[in-house]
Every structure is written in C-alpha cells, then in structure tokens.
Amino acid sequence: MITPAQTFSLSLWMNIEPNAKPLDLNVPKLHRSCCNGDTKPVVPHCGLAQCAETSPDKAHSQSLLPCGPGRSLTRFSTPDVSNTTTLLLSDDGDMLYIGAQDAVVALDVSHNDIITLRNKLDWSPSDKDLEQCSMKGKKMADCPNFIRVLQFLNATHIYACGTFAFSPRCTYVNSKTLTMSTKPDEGRGRCPYDPYQRNTAIIVDGELYTGTVADYRGNWPIISRHLSEGRHVDLKLDDTLGWLEDPTFVSSTFIPDEEKIYFFFSEVGREYDFIDKFMVSRVAQICTSDVGGQRTLQRRWTTFAKAQLLCQAEGELPYNLIQDIDSLPPAEGAPSDDTFFYGLFTSQWSVNSGRSAVCLFRLADIKSVFSGNYKVLNRDTLQWSTRVQEKVANPGECGLHNASDNALRFVKENFLADNSVRPAGRSLTMVSVEHKYSHLRAQRIQAANRRAYTILFLLTESGYLHKAVLLQNGVHIIEEIKVFEQPQTVKSLELSIPKGVIFVGTSEGVVRVPTANCSFYWTCAQCVLAQDPFCGWDPASRACVKTSNIQTSLAQDIDRGNVDEACNSVSLTPRVRFVSNKMPAGELVFVSLNEVVRLQCPAASRLSQQLWERPNSRLSSDLYLHLEDGSLSFVATPATLGHYLCLSTENGYQQTMAIYHVKQRSSPNAPTTYTRPQTHTIPMTQTVAWPGPTLPKRTTTKQGQTQPTLSSEDTQITTRELKRNMAVWTQKSGWKKGEFWDGETQLWSGPCYLKELVVVSVLLVLCLSLLITLLLYTLRERCHRRTAPNLGTPTRDLNRRTSVVQQAFRENQSVNKWNGQALPSSQASGIVCSGALTSSNGHLPNIPI
Structure with missing residues (x-):
C-alpha cells in the first residue's frame, strides 16, 4: 500500500503535481449499450452480437447463425472441455489448437459459420497425483493439468506443457493425430506450478525460451532456454x-x-x-x-x-x-x-x-x-x-x-x-x-486511399471487444462486440490476419469474431461514417464491401468521415422536410389528452446527436423534455398534437430517423393504437439497428403472420421492419406486463387497475365521512349560539332570574303530581340545544319576576 507521503515523494521526483489529472485524449466517451438496451458503456457504430443460439444437433461443433444486419459470432463450447485459454493458430489459419484443462484440443476453423472439433488429447493427472497435490495444501480445483505452454516445434509436432497437479510436465504432441510422441518429462522452469501464475514461452529454431517461475512456492523467477541443440546449451x-x-x-x-x-x-x-x-x-x-x-x-x-x-x-x-x-x-x-x-x-x-x-x-x-x-x-x-x-x-x-x-x-x-x-x-x-x-x-491495414492504418482490438474485463482505428487527431472506436455474457477471469486473444478473424479464449469456450462487418452498413452514408478501414462503399454494387475484395475505387473517408465528399457520386436521399401539403403520415400515435407521451429517436451511432423538429413550431423547454437517450417527452394537449420529425446529425451530415403523427383518440376509453401507414414510406439516408431494448421474440400465428411475445416486463419495446435503404419504426413506450398486441389491428389492451380503483374508492368514502362530520359539528355550534342566554346581563339579575325559574319549575312539577297525570307531549316543556326550559313555541313560560 502506498502512503500519501510516498505518493508526494514520487510526485517531486517526477516533477508533477500530486493530484494531477490524467490526460484526456480524443477518445469518444461511451454512454449506453448498443446491443441489448441496458446501461452498459458502449461505442459508436456497433453491431448486434450473439443473435442466435448454439446448434444443439452437432456434438462436436458449435455455431451462431446470422441474424440480419447484426454481427454473427461463432462459439465453441462443450461440457467436457473447459478453461480454453491457451491458443495456438496454424500458419494458414485453418486449425486452432487449444490448451485446456486436462486436454489439448484441435479445432477446424476453416469454415466461416462453424467450428468443428477434430481431435482431442486427454492429459490429466492420476488419482495419486491429485492426492499428493491436495496433501501439499492446494485446492482440488487447482490440481488438474492446466495447459500453459503450446508452441509449434516443427511442421509435424507441438510442444505442450501443463501444471499437472503442481508438478509441471511437458511432452511432444503430433499435430495431425494429436497423440503424444514421447512420455511426458519434467517441466520445471518451462511451465508454472500455479495455474494462475502468468508465463510466456516462444520456440525459435526448435529451442524453447520461457519466462516463468522454477519453484513450487513461486519465489524463483527465471528466464531460461531449453531443448538446446548443437553448440547451444540450456541457459538460465x-x-x-x-x-x-x-x-x-x-x-x-x-x-x-x-x-x-x-x-x-x-x-x-x-x-x-x-x-x-x-x-x-x-x-x-x-x-x-x-x-x-x-x-x-x-x-x-x-x-x-x-x-x-x-x-x-x-x-x-x-x-x-x-x-x-x-x-x-x-x-x-x-x-x-x-x-x-x-x-x-x-x-x-x-x-x-x-x-x-x-x-x-x-x-x-x-x-x-x-x-x-x-x-x-x-x-x-x-x-x-x-x-x-x-x-x-x-x-x-x-x-x-x-x-x-x-x-x-x-x-x-x-x-x-x-x-x-x-x-x-x-x-x-x-x-x-x-x-x-x-x-x-x-493489425496494420491499407485503406482504399492506399494509406496504412493501425487497428487495435481491445478486450474489456466486462466481456466486450472494442475495434479502434488510430487517426492523426486521436482514436476512433469503430464498434463494440459483446463476446460473452458474464465477465471471465482468464482469457486470451489470437488474431488471424489471413482469415480476417480474431479468436477469444475464455474459461467457458472459444469465440470467433470477424474483424470486419461491412454488411452491417446498408448505405453509403453509414459506411463512410463508420470510418472503418476494412470497409468502403462500392458505387457499382451499391453495397459496403471489404476493401480487399474489390479493385475499383471505393467511397471512403477514414480520417474525417465526410459523407458529402465521399458519397458525391452516389445519389443520397435528401432528408424529409416539413411541407404542408406533402407531409408523410409517418407513425400514427393515438393518445388521450393530458397523457404523457414519449417518442423514441433511434441513434445512428454513439457519436450522433438527435434533434427534434415540428412544422412551423418551436419545441419550447416549458412543454417538451429532451431525454438523455434522445427521446422526446411531453403532455398531450391540443397544442402538442401533430407531426414530429426526429433527426440525427454526425460530422455535419443530417438524416431523418423517424416521423411521428400524434393524434387524439376518438373514444376516451379506446386503447392506444399504433398504425403503420400502408401508402407512405419514410425516406432514410441511413438505417441502423436501434440499440435499444431487446427485440421481442416473434411467434407465428395460424394465418402465418408473426407477432412479438413479451418475455419480461419491458419498459420500452421497439419493433422494426427493415428494407434495403428504408426503415419504418414502430415504437410504444410504457408497456406493462400483461399487455397484448394484435398483429392485424395493432390494438393495445391496457393493464387492469382494479386495485387502484378500490383504493381511490376507500379514500373517497373517508373524505365524505369526514366532511359530513364537520358539517354536523358546525350546525350544532351555530344552534348553540342562537339559544344561549344573553351573557351581557348583570350577574345579580341573572342569578335572581335563575332562582325564580327554578322555583317555578318545582311548582309546576308539584301541580303535575297533584293532578296525577302527565302533561301532553305537545304542551310539555323541554330543553332544546342549550338546555333551557322553553314552551312549545320556543319562548320562556310566563313566570312572575
């Protein structure tokens, strides 16, 4: 642990400030996920990753099938092969050898859409070796044979070394049959004891040069040479x-x-x-x-x-x-x-x-x-x-x-x-x-302008592969590929330039990622904005192709990504303008008044900025809220109904991403309806896969039509219909679990609000009860004030009148008793409100004073 005093001493030695801020280079900041709609950081111009499941019908091969415009990855994973982290690629790129746990595996990677298991060499310690490893105080999970050295010895053999229960072993393996040519010998100084100890090895002219540790405790680091021949001797x-x-x-x-x-x-x-x-x-x-x-x-x-x-x-x-x-x-x-x-x-x-x-x-x-x-x-x-x-x-x-x-x-x-x-x-x-x-x-690659550019493939600890190009004004991250779902502790990279793929070895399996994904870009503008040296727009085929696959001139601008200059020979669709008599209907959004509306705006890339426009109207900040994801939120009022246009701007190039027409429902109880115009299309200068929430799974109805099925409580769902140079977006915000979508009528039946109705009813009854109680109390107080005696009378007269009234009351009771009968109810005196004796007409009886 470095103390603050030591940090200050180091700062003085380097002639810098102790709290100096790091250099902020021209690297784009990454904000949100591109492929699965979550909040993980991502980069511009990214494609979908892992869009299909592994094929279960092939015992020794695993593959991912293409899924439209997104990038398709190929994965190899079998239950009996784990910790596939040591990779060795043949010179022609057709065979990939893997050093795994207790095994050496040969994979056929010559095909683009599949990885096939060719051979497997089982090389595991015996029960006695495992027992001795456990007696040394090691965990049984660390005692298998982890292959850590895998190098080509010559054209026919591979030299392999493994930890072998904390007792390293090395052997010669036939690269064709994947069988051991000799009995394993001691691997001390050639392979680490601990599977978590990093090491390096390289074979030059049949001699092995290694950097590792040469003792059981890992305290003796060594750089040594082995398998020496001729005048050479083993050195350390x-x-x-x-x-x-x-x-x-x-x-x-x-x-x-x-x-x-x-x-x-x-x-x-x-x-x-x-x-x-x-x-x-x-x-x-x-x-x-x-x-x-x-x-x-x-x-x-x-x-x-x-x-x-x-x-x-x-x-x-x-x-x-x-x-x-x-x-x-x-x-x-x-x-x-x-x-x-x-x-x-x-x-x-x-x-x-x-x-x-x-x-x-x-x-x-x-x-x-x-x-x-x-x-x-x-x-x-x-x-x-x-x-x-x-x-x-x-x-x-x-x-x-x-x-x-x-x-x-x-x-x-x-x-x-x-x-x-x-x-x-x-x-x-x-x-x-x-x-x-x-x-x-x-990797160094030559672009269409005959200039060489350097591409860096960077693997993050969170499971993403970033492809970046080094430019004169900084670093431009082209795309991000999601390689595996969960973070992996041990991994490795192997680049095959002839095949144009990069292999990622993890503890769960091997993933093959193509270095270029040109088919993902459907328009010249999208292809140029990517600034990918691997890709260029071919005017003849009107497609984004690899630069190595075509000899004609390609539309490409790696340094600036200027669409107008690069695509000057290609007719670009102008962006939609608001014209009163020729305004396309766009996506119809039916809402109720005073309802919160949220319109989604798909981003062309992570470097683009979304803008919103209305015909002959300014989007005031008092009525509209621009959210971080580019969407627009407002309350539906007569003034906010109408057309909305979503624009995306990048490198000075502007394109239309979506058009909405917000209308009021005819019936207050009618559900929100999203309809797709059948006669109108939205011109698009660039179409992208919206990197928002996960697309709903689609099921087929009896009539052959498809409808999405919600598998979880998605807050936002985006469905799309993609064409060559056009995309029609249908979006709905605020979906709840239990909503249903009819593929024909596209009507949404909202969720049940029975609980909310009961709660509101109970609160209303309580409020009415309280209001009635307050009203009765008020009437009683008002009556009391009307019938109360005059408090302004002097005290002496009041006491005298009170005694006379009491005497008369007693005489009246005596008379009643003397007559032997009760007075009629209509003539009986009573106490009303204040408790004073009154007659039937509300006045005091005639009592002499």
Missing part, C-alpha cells in the same frame, strides 16, 4: 544478484534481424528505494546465439539486460503495470527498427484506478536505451546509483560469451539500463477512462 539467469524482482511475465517476441528475444513483464522497481513495492514495467533482452561464459557465468546468460518501459503523459503519474503487448512488424520495405510494440497498461495509483492506457514503443528507441549507460549496484547496500564509469563491455551485446572474465563480471553487475524507454512522440496513444482492458492485438 544468474540468481545471485536478483536479476528479476517478483516479475509477472506478459509476452515475448523474437526479432529475426536482431537475433534477440524481448521479454515484457512487470516487477518491483528496486531502484526506487523511497517507495515500498513500487511496480514498474520492463523490457528485457537476450541473444539467441548466447552460450554462456567459459569460467564466469557458465550456463548463465551473458547478454541479459533490462530497461524500464515508461507509459506516462506529461504532468501525470505513470501507468506502470503492463497487461499485454503486441508487436507490429515494419511495413514492407521498412527497416526492422520500425517494428512497433503496442502495450496495454494500467496503474497502481488510486488516481488512475479503473483506467487503461495504450502506449506505442519503437524498436529503435529500445535499442538506443540498451546501448546507453547502465546503473551500478552497490553490493553492500544493494542500492542502485548512476555514476560515470569506464565501460568494460556493452551489456546486452551479442557475442559476449567469448569476452574476458572482467567483462563478464561487468555485465553481470550492470544489467539495468539507466534510461527508460519512452513512448513514441512522448505521448500516450489512447486513454480509456470508462473501461479497463485486459488484452490487446494490433
């Missing part, structure tokens, strides 16, 4: 001075012109003694011609050297944890120094938590750093320092196995380069604030 690092400090290996690359292998990893930076566990990214090199020293460094590397990879922008903390790296060979005719390395980095600093950065490194810059000065290690204090000293030898230079013992001792102690390898242009290629990427692959 000298571990007396700690050439590696708890590394995490990522990748290794062989440069033939240099005869060097470069290893990429992250480790603890011991040169930064003011911060504990400060991680740095490294690049290390060794020469394939190295055979070790004669007396010093016997059977040890004499050409090992390492340097720091610094992925950092000006005024920011570095992205110091390398996650993946991919090499891009130089263009045809260019020198090997123009080899590019695209690295994917994250940061251990909390200020950059959850972010990812991509940096570009040139081979020429790496060579320059290795040919410069080196740090000096004090063997007493184990502290690194930089001081000018006489160079006895050049560390990292090939051919040092014949050097003197003095020179070999110098390279043994001076293996850390003084300078850091900085990114090309001293700037970051891209920074993602919303996504954390785990894997990366790079």
Whole structure:
C-alpha cells in the first residue's frame, strides 16, 4: 500500500503535481449499450452480437447463425472441455489448437459459420497425483493439468506443457493425430506450478525460451532456454544478484534481424528505494546465439539486460503495470527498427484506478536505451546509483560469451539500463477512462486511399471487444462486440490476419469474431461514417464491401468521415422536410389528452446527436423534455398534437430517423393504437439497428403472420421492419406486463387497475365521512349560539332570574303530581340545544319576576 507521503515523494521526483489529472485524449466517451438496451458503456457504430443460439444437433461443433444486419459470432463450447485459454493458430489459419484443462484440443476453423472439433488429447493427472497435490495444501480445483505452454516445434509436432497437479510436465504432441510422441518429462522452469501464475514461452529454431517461475512456492523467477541443440546449451539467469524482482511475465517476441528475444513483464522497481513495492514495467533482452561464459557465468546468460518501459503523459503519474503487448512488424520495405510494440497498461495509483492506457514503443528507441549507460549496484547496500564509469563491455551485446572474465563480471553487475524507454512522440496513444482492458492485438491495414492504418482490438474485463482505428487527431472506436455474457477471469486473444478473424479464449469456450462487418452498413452514408478501414462503399454494387475484395475505387473517408465528399457520386436521399401539403403520415400515435407521451429517436451511432423538429413550431423547454437517450417527452394537449420529425446529425451530415403523427383518440376509453401507414414510406439516408431494448421474440400465428411475445416486463419495446435503404419504426413506450398486441389491428389492451380503483374508492368514502362530520359539528355550534342566554346581563339579575325559574319549575312539577297525570307531549316543556326550559313555541313560560 502506498502512503500519501510516498505518493508526494514520487510526485517531486517526477516533477508533477500530486493530484494531477490524467490526460484526456480524443477518445469518444461511451454512454449506453448498443446491443441489448441496458446501461452498459458502449461505442459508436456497433453491431448486434450473439443473435442466435448454439446448434444443439452437432456434438462436436458449435455455431451462431446470422441474424440480419447484426454481427454473427461463432462459439465453441462443450461440457467436457473447459478453461480454453491457451491458443495456438496454424500458419494458414485453418486449425486452432487449444490448451485446456486436462486436454489439448484441435479445432477446424476453416469454415466461416462453424467450428468443428477434430481431435482431442486427454492429459490429466492420476488419482495419486491429485492426492499428493491436495496433501501439499492446494485446492482440488487447482490440481488438474492446466495447459500453459503450446508452441509449434516443427511442421509435424507441438510442444505442450501443463501444471499437472503442481508438478509441471511437458511432452511432444503430433499435430495431425494429436497423440503424444514421447512420455511426458519434467517441466520445471518451462511451465508454472500455479495455474494462475502468468508465463510466456516462444520456440525459435526448435529451442524453447520461457519466462516463468522454477519453484513450487513461486519465489524463483527465471528466464531460461531449453531443448538446446548443437553448440547451444540450456541457459538460465544468474540468481545471485536478483536479476528479476517478483516479475509477472506478459509476452515475448523474437526479432529475426536482431537475433534477440524481448521479454515484457512487470516487477518491483528496486531502484526506487523511497517507495515500498513500487511496480514498474520492463523490457528485457537476450541473444539467441548466447552460450554462456567459459569460467564466469557458465550456463548463465551473458547478454541479459533490462530497461524500464515508461507509459506516462506529461504532468501525470505513470501507468506502470503492463497487461499485454503486441508487436507490429515494419511495413514492407521498412527497416526492422520500425517494428512497433503496442502495450496495454494500467496503474497502481488510486488516481488512475479503473483506467487503461495504450502506449506505442519503437524498436529503435529500445535499442538506443540498451546501448546507453547502465546503473551500478552497490553490493553492500544493494542500492542502485548512476555514476560515470569506464565501460568494460556493452551489456546486452551479442557475442559476449567469448569476452574476458572482467567483462563478464561487468555485465553481470550492470544489467539495468539507466534510461527508460519512452513512448513514441512522448505521448500516450489512447486513454480509456470508462473501461479497463485486459488484452490487446494490433493489425496494420491499407485503406482504399492506399494509406496504412493501425487497428487495435481491445478486450474489456466486462466481456466486450472494442475495434479502434488510430487517426492523426486521436482514436476512433469503430464498434463494440459483446463476446460473452458474464465477465471471465482468464482469457486470451489470437488474431488471424489471413482469415480476417480474431479468436477469444475464455474459461467457458472459444469465440470467433470477424474483424470486419461491412454488411452491417446498408448505405453509403453509414459506411463512410463508420470510418472503418476494412470497409468502403462500392458505387457499382451499391453495397459496403471489404476493401480487399474489390479493385475499383471505393467511397471512403477514414480520417474525417465526410459523407458529402465521399458519397458525391452516389445519389443520397435528401432528408424529409416539413411541407404542408406533402407531409408523410409517418407513425400514427393515438393518445388521450393530458397523457404523457414519449417518442423514441433511434441513434445512428454513439457519436450522433438527435434533434427534434415540428412544422412551423418551436419545441419550447416549458412543454417538451429532451431525454438523455434522445427521446422526446411531453403532455398531450391540443397544442402538442401533430407531426414530429426526429433527426440525427454526425460530422455535419443530417438524416431523418423517424416521423411521428400524434393524434387524439376518438373514444376516451379506446386503447392506444399504433398504425403503420400502408401508402407512405419514410425516406432514410441511413438505417441502423436501434440499440435499444431487446427485440421481442416473434411467434407465428395460424394465418402465418408473426407477432412479438413479451418475455419480461419491458419498459420500452421497439419493433422494426427493415428494407434495403428504408426503415419504418414502430415504437410504444410504457408497456406493462400483461399487455397484448394484435398483429392485424395493432390494438393495445391496457393493464387492469382494479386495485387502484378500490383504493381511490376507500379514500373517497373517508373524505365524505369526514366532511359530513364537520358539517354536523358546525350546525350544532351555530344552534348553540342562537339559544344561549344573553351573557351581557348583570350577574345579580341573572342569578335572581335563575332562582325564580327554578322555583317555578318545582311548582309546576308539584301541580303535575297533584293532578296525577302527565302533561301532553305537545304542551310539555323541554330543553332544546342549550338546555333551557322553553314552551312549545320556543319562548320562556310566563313566570312572575
């Protein structure tokens, strides 16, 4: 854990502010999901992913069927094959070998629509091996044989290594029959013990070069060579001075012109003694011609050297944890120094938590750093320092196995380069604030304008694959593909340039994704706005095609996406204008007055902006609410009825997306009705798959017509009818569970409101009861005030009158008793309201005073 004081010390060392904000490059911010309508972040111009289920009728093949304009993916997954995370692709791209759990699998990927299981090699530990693994204190889930090394040894055999119950084993496998050619031998130093330990391996001229750990506890990191032939001997690092400090290996690359292998990893930076566990990214090199020293460094590397990879922008903390790296060979005719390395980095600093950065490194810059000065290690204090000293030898230079013992001792102690390898242009290629990427692959492609562009395929931890193109003004994310539903802990990428596909290996299976999806774009405008170097608009066939499949000139603008200039030879449908006598009906929306109306506006892409217009009227903010998803909400009144036009604007190009005609229902109790005009069509300059809620499942009626069936409580459902260059959108907002849609009349019967009616009735009865009670109380008080005695009479007279009245009342009662009969009810006196004695006419009796 890095303390604030340590962060401040690092900031002073790098001459930056401790709370400096990260660089905000020209990367589009991603807002909502493209394929399934949820709130997950996505990117512009994305296609539907996984639109069909796996085919259950094929035991050893799995596939996804196309689903209209969306991208169709092919998936391989079987119950008896799991953790398919180590991928090896043949040179022709027809066969994919997978290192899985307890098995090596050969898949036929030569067909575009299916993946077929050809062979399978079962390679699992015995019960005794599993028992010993459990006795070592390991979980049984970690004790199977996880294949972590899979490399072509020659044209007929594959070299495979697995963890094998925390006791690594390696063997030779026939690539045709997928059978073992020899008995497995010990794989120490070639394969990790722990299946979660990252490693790297590469075979050059039949010799295996690995970066892994060579002990059971994972405390002995090593870069070694195995299967040496001829004058070569197996070599490894000298571990007396700690050439590696708890590394995490990522990748290794062989440069033939240099005869060097470069290893990429992250480790603890011991040169930064003011911060504990400060991680740095490294690049290390060794020469394939190295055979070790004669007396010093016997059977040890004499050409090992390492340097720091610094992925950092000006005024920011570095992205110091390398996650993946991919090499891009130089263009045809260019020198090997123009080899590019695209690295994917994250940061251990909390200020950059959850972010990812991509940096570009040139081979020429790496060579320059290795040919410069080196740090000096004090063997007493184990502290690194930089001081000018006489160079006895050049560390990292090939051919040092014949050097003197003095020179070999110098390279043994001076293996850390003084300078850091900085990114090309001293700037970051891209920074993602919303996504954390785990894997990366790079490809160079020539567009229709004969210019070369770099495409990056970035795999997110949430299960999405982003395709991005590097432009002069920044990074443009072309599309996002949803690869798998649930996030996967272990995954890998394998790019097949000849086949134009990329394979994603996860713990659940393998998914094949085409690198180009040109058929998704139906118009010239849509094809140009995508800015995809793989795709261009062909005026002859009036279709968006791959640039490699046609020789004629294509309409394409990768840098700007200017539709007017690129599609000047193609007749574009003008956008609909409001004309009083020629206004198309659009989608009829029947509503009741005072009802909340919400009109959906499909987005052409994630970079487009939606606008709303009305004929001869301005959409006032007092009456209309523009929502974040581009929809328009308002209350239905006589003033808000009429036509509405939804427009989408991108790169200065405007197109009509939807037209609505809001009308009042003829009957107050009639359900909301959406009708599709039969004689009117909506001209569209671009049609897209609306990335809103999931489309309802469609069932077939007896008459052969289809109707959607709601499977859940969808708040918004969008149905559509797609044609070549036209889309008619039918939308309804506020659907509830239980609503029914008739495919012929398109009438909606709303939900039942019985509970609400009962509650309102009870409240109404309570209110009426309270009102009646208050009325009676008011009448009683008013009567009391009318019959009460005059309080203004003096107290003496009042007391005197009261005593006289009481005496008369007693005499009256005596008379009644004397007569022996009761008075008639009509003559009897009573107490009314105030309780005073009154006669039948309401006055006091004649009592002498």
